Amino acid sequence: MIYLDNSATTKPDPAVLKSFERVSSQYFANPSSIHQLGGETEKLLKQAKKQAASILKVSPDEIVFTSGGTEGNNTAIKGIALEHQERGKHIITSEIEHPSVHDACQSLESLGFDITYLPVNQAGVITVEDVENAIKHDTILISLMHVNNELGSIQPIKEIGEIAKRHPKLFFHVDDVQGIGKVPLPLRDSGIDLCTFSAHKIHGLKGTGILYVGNRTKLFPLLHGGSQEQGIRSGTENLAGAVAMVKALRFIKEREKKEVHRLYELSDYLKSELQQLTSVEVNTADHAAPHIINFSVVGAKPEVIIHMLGEENIFISTKSACSSKQKDESKVLTACGFDKARSTSALRVSLSYQTTRDDITVFLQAIEKAINQFKEVME
Amino acid sequence: MQYDHILIRYGEMALKGKNMNKFISRLQENIQHKLKEFAHIKVKRTQGRMFVLLHGHDPEQVIDKCKNVFGIQSLSLAIKVENDVDAIKDGALYALTNSVDVHQFKVTVKRVNKDFPIGSQEMNQVLGGHLLSNTDGYAVDVHQPDMEINVEIRSEATYITSQVIPGLGGLPVGTSGKSLLMLSGGIDSPVAGYLAMKRGVQIEAIHFHSPPFTSERAKQKVIDLAETLTKYGNSIKIHVVPFTKLQQEIFREMPDGYAMTIMRRIMMRISEKISESESILSITTGENLGQVASQTMESMHTINEVTNYPILRPLITMDKQEIIKIAQEIDTYDTSILPYEDCCTIFVPKSPKTRPTREKVNQFESNKDFTNLIEEAVNQAEVVKVSDQRESASVFDDLL
Numbered sequence: 001m002i003y004l005d006n007s008a009t010t011k012p013d014p015a016v017l018k019s020f021e022r023v024s025s026q027y028f029a030n031p032s033s034i035h036q037l038g039g040e041t042e043k044l045l046k047q048a049k050k051q052a053a054s055i056l057k058v059s060p061d062e063i064v065f066t067s068g069g070t071e072g073n074n075t076a077i078k079g080i081a082l083e084h085q086e087r088g089k090h091i092i093t094s095e096i097e098h099p100s101v102h103d104a105c106q107s108l109e110s111l112g113f114d115i116t117y118l119p120v121n122q123a124g125v126i127t128v129e130d131v132e133n134a135i136k137h138d139t140i141l142i143s144l145m146h147v148n149n150e151l152g153s154i155q156p157i158k159e160i161g162e163i164a165k166r167h168p169k170l171f172f173h174v175d176d177v178q179g180i181g182k183v184p185l186p187l188r189d190s191g192i193d194l195c196t197f198s199a200h201k202i203h204g205l206k207g208t209g210i211l212y213v214g215n216r217t218k219l220f221p222l223l224h225g226g227s228q229e230q231g232i233r234s235g236t237e238n239l240a241g242a243v244a245m246v247k248a249l250r251f252i253k254e255r256e257k258k259e260v261h262r263l264y265e266l267s268d269y270l271k272s273e274l275q276q277l278t279s280v281e282v283n284t285a286d287h288a289a290p291h292i293i294n295f296s297v298v299g300a301k302p303e304v305i306i307h308m309l310g311e312e313n314i315f316i317s318t319k320s321a322c323s324s325k326q327k328d329e330s331k332v333l334t335a336c337g338f339d340k341a342r343s344t345s346a347l348r349v350s351l352s353y354q355t356t357r358d359d360i361t362v363f364l365q366a367i368e369k370a371i372n373q374f375k376e377v378m379e
Numbered sequence: 380m381q382y383d384h385i386l387i388r389y390g391e392m393a394l395k396g397k398n399m400n401k402f403i404s405r406l407q408e409n410i411q412h413k414l415k416e417f418a419h420i421k422v423k424r425t426q427g428r429m430f431v432l433l434h435g436h437d438p439e440q441v442i443d444k445c446k447n448v449f450g451i452q453s454l455s456l457a458i459k460v461e462n463d464v465d466a467i468k469d470g471a472l473y474a475l476t477n478s479v480d481v482h483q484f485k486v487t488v489k490r491v492n493k494d495f496p497i498g499s500q501e502m503n504q505v506l507g508g509h510l511l512s513n514t515d516g517y518a519v520d521v522h523q524p525d526m527e528i529n530v531e532i533r534s535e536a537t538y539i540t541s542q543v544i545p546g547l548g549g550l551p552v553g554t555s556g557k558s559l560l561m562l563s564g565g566i567d568s569p570v571a572g573y574l575a576m577k578r579g580v581q582i583e584a585i586h587f588h589s590p591p592f593t594s595e596r597a598k599q600k601v602i603d604l605a606e607t608l609t610k611y612g613n614s615i616k617i618h619v620v621p622f623t624k625l626q627q628e629i630f631r632e633m634p635d636g637y638a639m640t641i642m643r644r645i646m647m648r649i650s651e652k653i654s655e656s657e658s659i660l661s662i663t664t665g666e667n668l669g670q671v672a673s674q675t676m677e678s679m680h681t682i683n684e685v686t687n688y689p690i691l692r693p694l695i696t697m698d699k700q701e702i703i704k705i706a707q708e709i710d711t712y713d714t715s716i717l718p719y720e721d722c723c724t725i726f727v728p729k730s731p732k733t734r735p736t737r738e739k740v741n742q743f744e745s746n747k748d749f750t751n752l753i754e755e756a757v758n759q760a761e762v763v764k765v766s767d768q769r770e771s772a773s774v775f776d777d778l779l
Contacts, residue, residue, distance in 0.1 A: 019778045039596045047775045061713065246779050 002314040002359045004199075007149055007178060007292055013203040013251060016244045020205060031237055032226060045239055048246045055249055065227045065242040068141050068209035068345035069177040070100040071222075072196030074142075075171040075211055075233065078192070079102045079219030081113060087169060088138025094118045094126050094147055094155075095335040101175055105143070114138075123285035124153030124336050131160050135167060137358060142172045146179035148200045150332040150348060152181055152284050157260060161191025171217060177201055180261065181252030182224035183289050193217045197249075199241070203352070204248030205226045208241035255353045262291040265362055266351060273364050281342055283333060291352065294333075296345040296366075300374050305347060308370040314363055357377030380471045382438050382456040385445065387429040390452035390548065391491075403429075406450040406551040410760060412613055413444045417443060430457070435686065442544060447610050450554075451546030455529070457538045462495055465486045466511045467502075467530060470539040474528050475510050475517065483520035484510070486525045492534045506530065550579030551609040552612040554570050558661045558691055559654045560584045561646065562601050562617070564721045567665030567694055568603045571700050575663045575694035576611050583657060584615055587622040587651050597719040602763055607711050609733055609767035612675045617763045618653050622646075625752050626725075632747045636732040640740055643673050646748060652757045663691040667702065672731040673722060681735045 003011065023044070029037035031045045035309055047291070053060040067073045080093065093105050095117045105115045116134045118126045131142065142164060146157050164172035173194040177254055178183055183200050195212040199205055213219060213232060225234030267290050274280050274295050283294040297305055302318040309316060318330075333343035350362070401563060411422045414431065420441070421432040431441060433531060438456055445454055458473060461465040475484060488502040498504065506528070522675050531538045543724045560572040564583040572582050598619060605615045609638050625645060633641050650662050673682070683690065694702055706712035 023778055034594070036595050040600065042596075042598065044775050044778070047587070048779055050779050074764050243775075250779070306446070 002363055003361060004349045004351065004355065005315050005317045006339055006352040007348065008317055009200045009206065009354070010203045010220075011203055011354070012020055012200075013248060016204055016248045019247050020244040023243045027239060031239060032228070035063055036222055036371055041239055043137045044243065045237055048239075050247060052210060052246045052312070055209075056187055056212065057244075061230060064211045064213055064232045065135065065237060066209045066211050066233055067207050067238075068200065069175070069196055069198035071171075071233075071344050072098040072177075072198070072211040073098070074104050074211050074312055075222050076194040076213075076223060077095070077101065077141065078108065079232070080171050080173070080217075080332065081108050081111075082220035083218055084140045084171075085113075088140040088349075089113045089138075090116070090136050091259045092116045092118065092131065092134045092142045092185075092324060093147055094144055096120050096124060096150075096153075097143070098149055098175060098177070098334045099295055101143055108232050109128075109165045116181070120153070120335055122336050122338070123287070124148050124151040124332065125285075126155060128156050128159045128163065130165055135163070135170070139170045140169070141170060142329055143175070144173075145175040145177075146185055147176070147289045147292070148332065149178045149292070150330060150346070151180075151289075151294045151336070152288035153209070154179075154287065154289055157192070158190065158191075164193075165193040179289065180249075181256045182263070182291050184248055184256075187212055194219075197331045199245040199248050202252040204245045205241055207274070208238060208245040209362055210245065210249075214304060231305065231309060252353075255365075259353050260290060263351060263355075264282060264289075264356060266357060267291065267293055269357070270351075272348065272361075272362070274367075277371065278367055281336065282347060283342065292351045294346055295349075296338075296342040297347065297371055298341050298345050298367075299378075300345055300371065302347050302372060305367070308364055308373065309363075312366045314346055314366050380458060380469060382458055383433050384388050384457040384459050384538065385431040385433065385438060385441060386457040386538060386596045387431065387445065387546075388454070389429070389450055390450045399692060402450070402551060402554050403653060405554050406448070409450070409551050409553065409613070410445060412643055413448055414441060420579070425535070430538075431665070443499070445455065446544070446546060448551075449547050449549035449611060450551035451581065452548055453546050454544045457540045459538055462492065462532060462537050463504065464497065465536050467532075469504060470537070470719050471506050471528055471530060472510060472513055472611055474541045475526070476514065478526055481525040482516065483526075483710070485516050485519060485521045485523050486523035486530065488530045488532065490532045490534050492533075495532045502530070502532075506775060514559075531585055531715040547577065547611070549577035552576050552579060553581045554637045555579030555581075556661075557581045557583060557657070557659045558663045559618075559650055559657070559659045560663045561583075561650060561665070562586050562604060563665070564600045564604065564715065564719070565665065566706050566712065567667060567702055569665075569666040570695045570705045570709070571610060571663055571691075572608050573611060573705065573711075575691055576608070580691075581612060581661065582608070582615060583594055583659060584617040585653055586617055586619050587646060587649075588619050588625075589623040590621075590627050592623065592626075592725045593720050595715075597721050600714055600719055602765060603714050604711055606765040606767075607636050607709070607714065608657050609765055611709070612767070614764055614766040614768075617765065618762045619763060620653075620756050620762075621651055621759050622756060624751065625756055628747070628749070628752060630728075633743055635728045637735060637740060637743055638728050639731040640678060643678075644685045645753060647682055647685050648753055649757055652689050652753070653760065656690060656757075657729055661689040661691055662686070663693070665694055666692045667694045667697060667699075670680075670699070671700055672733045675733050677734040677736065678732075681740055682739050684737050684740075728739035729765065 019315050027041045029041045031042040049060045049063050052063045120126050120128050171193040175196045176197045180197050193214045197210040199208040221232050223234045281300050282298045329344045330346045414420045417436045419434045421431045429611045460470040486506045488499045490499045529540045556582045560582045562568045605617050629642050630638050
C-alpha cells in the first residue's frame with residue numbers, strides 16, 4: 001500500500017498507540033478525584049502538559065487539551081467573539097480557511113458579527129497589506145491558517161503577528177493543524193494569542209488536540225462544567241489521548257529537525273516529475289509546505305483517477321475531505337483564481353516522514369498509466 | 380557569521396576583595412552545571428568577565444537557563460572576531476542587521492587592549508560610518524538609541540554585543556553556606572527559600588507530613604515546589620518528617636489556645652535536630668510579621684526560645700501582595716494555591732493565642748514529655764531529593 005493522504009489523516013505511530021493503551025489501563029482514575037489513584041493520574045496529566053509546553057516553548061498553563069482541530073478552532077473563534085463582543089464585532093479571516101474556521105465565522109455572522117474574508121493570490125497566499133487594511137477600530141480577531149490543507153501554501157504569519165502586536169485590542173488565532181512538524185512557527189512573543197493543533201495529522205490519535213491559549217487571552221468557553229483545563233475546556237480529561245498526543249508531538253518535532261530537508265527533496269522531485277506529464281498542471285506554488293502537492297489532471301474527473309489508483313493500492317485524495325457546493329469544484333482553487341477546468345480536476349498528494357522515494361516513483365508510474373487509460377476510454 | 384558567545388557580567392562580586400575568586404569559581408561551576416545538557420558548551424573566564432562558548436547551540440535556550448543563575452548581573456549575546464578592523468566591521472554589521480525594531484543605533488567601542496592601533500573614539504566613527512553606508516533606513520542617535528552596539532577590543536579577541544539582558548543578581552548559590560527551609564506548601568515559604576538562595580544560600584528543606592490527615596498530593600505539592608526552586612540552584616534535599624503522632628498528641632494534651640504555638644516549637648526543635656545532623660547552620664522560614672496568629676512578635680518570641688540557631692526570615696517585613704508577586708515571578712504561586720490540606724491547616728484551634736508567653740508555654744509543656752516522639756519523628760524522616768537535571772525525571776517518561 002502506498003498511502004499519500006496524510007493531510008486527511010496519518011497512520012498512528014505504534015509507540016503512540018502503546019502509550020494510549022497503557023495509560024488507559026493503568027491510569028484510568030479521574031484526575032479530579034482526591035484519592036491517591038486520582039493523584040497519580042493528575043500527576044501524569046501535569047507531566048504531559050509540561051512536556052507539551054516545553055516542546056512548543058510556552059508555559060504549561062497555556063496548553064489546553066481538546067478533541068482536535070475543529071474543537072480548537074471553534075473554541076478560539078467563538079470564545080473570543082463571545083467574550084469580547086462589547087469591544088467590537090469585526091473578525092478578519094480568509095477565503096481559503098478550513099470549514100471549522102469558515103463555518104464558525106459564518107455562524108457568528110448570523111449573530112450579528114461582521115466578517116471580512118480576505119482574498120488570496122494564485123499561490124494561495126494572502127497579502128500582509130490586505131490584513132493591515134482590513135483592521136478596523138472594532139476588529140477583535142484575526143483568524144488565519146498557517147499552512148493551507150489543499151495547496152500547502154504558507155501564510156506570512158510572522159509578519160501578521162507583528163501587525164497584531166501593534167493592535168493590542170485584537171486577538172490573533174492561527175490554525176496550525178497542517179503546519180506543525182513541517183513548517184516552524186514560534187509561539188512565544190510572536191503576536192499569536194491562540195493556535196490550534198490536532199494529533200491525528202501527526203501520527204497521533206483522532207479525537208485529541210491542543211489549543212494554545214496565551215496567558216493574556218481570555219475566552220468564553222464552549223464547554224462549561226468541572227472547570228478542567230483552566231476552565232476553558234471542561235469535561236473529564238482524555239488523559240490517554242492527551243499523553244498520546246504529546247508523544248506524537250515529540251516524535252514529529254524530532255523528525256522535523258532531522259528529516260524536513262528530505263521531505264522538501266521528495267516534494268520537489270514529485271512536482272518536477274508531475275510537470276512532465278501531459279494534461280497535468282501543478283497547482284501548488286514553489287514556496288509551499290513540503291508535504292502537500294496539489295495538481296490538476298485537466299479533463300479528467302478526479303474521483304475516477306482516485307479509484308483507478310485505488311485499484312493499485314495507492315491512496316491520494318481530491319482537494320480535502322470537506323464538501324463544497326459544487327461537487328468537484330475546489331473552493332480554495334477557485335479563490336486562487338484558477339479556472340473551472342482546473343479547479344474541478346484537482347488532486348492532492350500529501351506526504352509524511354514515512355514516505356519514501358520509491359513510493360513516489362511507483363505513484364508517478366501509476367498516475368501516468370491512469371491518465372493514459374482515462375484518455376483512451378474518453379477518446 | 381553568528382552569535383557564538385554569551386557574555387556574562389557579574390556585579391556585586393567584583394567587590395569581594397580577596398574572596399572574589401571563590402565567588403567567581405562558584406558562579407562558573409553553577410553556570411556549567413546549569414548548561415550540562417548542552418554538549419560541548421564551555422564556560423570560560425577572562426578578567427572581569429565570563430563567556431559561554433555556544434558551539435552551535437540555540438543561544439535563546441542557553442540564555443533562558445543562565446537567566447536563573449544567581450550572581451549574574453546581566454548577559455549579552457556576543458560575536459567573537461579577530462582584532463582586525465574589517466572583521467570588526469563585519470561583526471558590527473551582523474549585530475545591527477540581525478536585530479528587530481531598530482532604527483536608531485549607537486556604537487560604543489572600548490579598547491581594553493591598548494596595542495590595537497586605532498583609538499576608541501576613532502573606531503566609533505569608523506564603525507558608525509561603515510554601518511550607515513552599508514545599510515538603509517538606520518540612523519545614528521547617541522542619546523536615545525534603540526540599540527547600542529558594544530565593541531570590546533580585548534587582548535585575545537574582540538567581542539561585539541548588542542542587547543543587555545538583565546540577570547537575577549545576588550550571589551552564587553553555595554557561597555553563603557546551607558540553611559534548612561521550613562517548606563509548608565503555602566505561598567510564603569518557597570519565596571523565602573528563593574530569597575535566601577539569592578543571597579548565596581544553599582537550601583535543604585523540611586516538611587511536616589501528617590498522613591492520613593494530609594494526602595500524598597500535599598506531599599507531592601511540596602516536592603513540586605522544591606523542584607521549582609531547583610531552577611535557581613541545583614538539587615534540593617527534602618526531609619519529610621512524619622508528624623501525625625506528635626500533632627495528635629499536642630492537640631489532645633495541650634490547651635487549645637496554645638496548641639499552635641507548641642506545635643511550632645516542636646517543629647523548630649525537630650528542624651534544629653535535622654540541621655545539626657546535616658551540618659546546617661541556620662533555619663529559614665516564610666514568617667511574616669502580623670500575617671497570622673503564629674507570626675506576632677509575642678509568638679515569634681515564644682517559638683524562638685527553643686533554638687539558638689539563627690532563623691532567616693527573608694519575608695519578615697513584606698506585604699502579602701509583594702510576596703504573591705514574587706511567587707508568581709518564580710513560578711511557585713500556581714502550585715502553592717492548590718487546595719490540599721497541610722499540617723498547618725488540619726488542626727486549627729478555634730482561637731489561637733496571638734500573645735503567648737514563654738512562661739505559660741513552658742508550664743504547659745512541662746506536663747508532657749515530647750522527647751521520645753520528637754526523636755522518633757527525626758529518625759523516621761524520609762529524604763526526597765529533587766534536582767534541576769531532567770534525568771531524575773519520572774516513571775511517566777516512557778509514556779510521553
